[in-house]
Amino acid sequence: MAQKQIPDIVVARLPLYLRSxxxxxxxxxxxxxxxxxxxxxxxxxxxxxxxxxQFGEFGKQGTGYNIGYLTEQLQKILNIDHDWDLAIVGAxxxxxxxxxxxxxxxxxxxxxxxxxxxxxxxxxxxxSFVVRDVADMVSDIQEAxxxxxxxxxxxxxxxxxxxVLVKAGIKAILNxxxxxxxxxxxxxxxxTDPSTHLQRMxxxxx
Amino acid sequence: MAQKQIPDIVVARLPLYLRSxxxxxxxxxxxxxxxxxxxxxxxxxxxxxxxxxQFGEFGKQGTGYNIGYLTEQLQKILNIDHDWDLAIVGAxxxxxxxxxxxxxxxxxxxxxxxxxxxxxxxxxxxxSFVVRDVADMVSDIQEAxxxxxxxxxxxxxxxxxxxVLVKAGIKAILNxxxxxxxxxxxxxxxxTDPSTHLQRMxxxxx
Numbered sequence: 001m002a003q004k005q006i007p008d009i010v011v012a013r014l015p016l017y018l019r020s021x022x023x024x025x026x027x028x029x030x031x032x033x034x035x036x037x038x039x040x041x042x043x044x045x046x047x048x049x050x051x052x053x054q055f056g057e058f059g060k061q062g063t064g065y066n067i068g069y070l071t072e073q074l075q076k077i078l079n080i081d082h083d084w085d086l087a088i089v090g091a092x093x094x095x096x097x098x099x100x101x102x103x104x105x106x107x108x109x110x111x112x113x114x115x116x117x118x119x120x121x122x123x124x125x126x127x128s129f130v131v132r133d134v135a136d137m138v139s140d141i142q143e144a145x146x147x148x149x150x151x152x153x154x155x156x157x158x159x160x161x162x163x164v165l166v167k168a169g170i171k172a173i174l175n176x177x178x179x180x181x182x183x184x185x186x187x188x189x190x191x192t193d194p195s196t197h198l199q200r201m202x203x204x205x206x
Numbered sequence: 207m208a209q210k211q212i213p214d215i216v217v218a219r220l221p222l223y224l225r226s227x228x229x230x231x232x233x234x235x236x237x238x239x240x241x242x243x244x245x246x247x248x249x250x251x252x253x254x255x256x257x258x259x260q261f262g263e264f265g266k267q268g269t270g271y272n273i274g275y276l277t278e279q280l281q282k283i284l285n286i287d288h289d290w291d292l293a294i295v296g297a298x299x300x301x302x303x304x305x306x307x308x309x310x311x312x313x314x315x316x317x318x319x320x321x322x323x324x325x326x327x328x329x330x331x332x333x334s335f336v337v338r339d340v341a342d343m344v345s346d347i348q349e350a351x352x353x354x355x356x357x358x359x360x361x362x363x364x365x366x367x368x369x370v371l372v373k374a375g376i377k378a379i380l381n382x383x384x385x386x387x388x389x390x391x392x393x394x395x396x397x398t399d400p401s402t403h404l405q406r407m408x409x410x411x412x
Binding site: 008011012014015016018019020023039040041042077078079080084086093094096097098100101103104107108109147148150155171172174178179180182188189190192193194195196197198199200201202203204205206 | 214217218220221222224225226229245246247248283284285286290292299300302303304306307309310313314315353354356361377378380384385386388394395396398399400401402403404405406407408409410411412
């Protein structure tokens with residue numbers, strides 16, 4: 001869906017709004033407010049109203065937001081009104097944990113395959129997956145039309161893996177390796193590294 | 207170390223600078239520049255110079271940054287010139303992967319204990335740890351003087367666990383549960399949820 005240019009920092013908050021709405025729906029709730037969302041998320045109600053107003057009119061003054069409707073709209077905005085298939089590279093502890101992770105259900109994602117280069121691991125069963133040979137990665141990913149991958153390999157080979165993924169047509173990478181990877185401008189990368197998350201907090205500790 | 211008020215978005219970039227510097231040091235490098243750091247990180251050289259200048263003078267015009275010196279200074283600024291002990295709550299796939307994770311070495315952190323409430327898991331060996339009973343969490347954490355914890359439990363119990371951690375004196379929480387948790391203002395929280403990371407990218411995909 002085509003949109004005007006929205007700051008990425010706003011885009012980054014939409015998944016948090018959606019996640020809270022989904023929790024409320026699970027609690028059997030039908031209607032919420034920017035105040036309540038704000039309290040759950042530690043974000044001001046004004047910020048939430050401002051963010052959402054960039055995408056349309058989702059609530060009426062005084063009656064709040066219909067949780068089902070706003071959930072559906074946010075799913076459309078985030079392009080997760082259908083599921084995206086995922087490939088995982090690296091069948092170590094982190095990759096295996098992600099392959100078995102049940103938290104993708106209802107969030108727009110579905111793991112389809114996991115790769116490794118270790119002959120000891122190739123062919124192993126992890127959850128419902130058989131570990132595939134990284135040598136087949138480009139053809140397997142292209143054949144399946146997968147556009148999103150997660151990198152869970154050592155830092156030393158993460159860039160090399162990213163290069164192969166780009167060649168395979170991957171357009172978004174979630175990188176668990178503790179190193180920054182470089183990709184072409186039309187490929188999106190998010191990094192997740194527990195040490196950098198923690199260091200951002202130790203700054204504030206005595 | 208006391209500092210003037212620095213925007214959190216700047217603080218968030220310091221761990222990335224530090225991580226790149228540590229990779230360069232591993233490569234045997236001695237000197238770098240804001241240009242080179244910027245290319246590795248996809249951040250402009252001007253931004254890096256501006257960020258670092260908020261904390262002092264770390265390089266000389268034309269000669270760049272001494273990697274060893276800047277590494278040491280950033281470690282001091284981020285309060286990781288000594289290691290912080292970590293407690294993990296939840297001995298499922300994610301908690302176990304984090305307990306076995308070797309990537310904390312040299313990053314300022316050291317896992318010391320892991321807890322679960324499942325009698326089937328309590329007493330199990332995970333890496334070098336024996337899973338402890340969550341019932342002993344407050345006393346164990348207080349006795350060890352641990353200030354940082356990671357939550358890797360289901361979303362439904364994450365807030366309850368956070369409340370107990372705060373009671374135990376924890377001042378920083380890295381939350382792997384896919385739900386926002388609320389803590390007192392003097393406690394820091396970072397969230398990491400693969401689905402929200404991925405949704406931030408699918409927004410941009412066709």
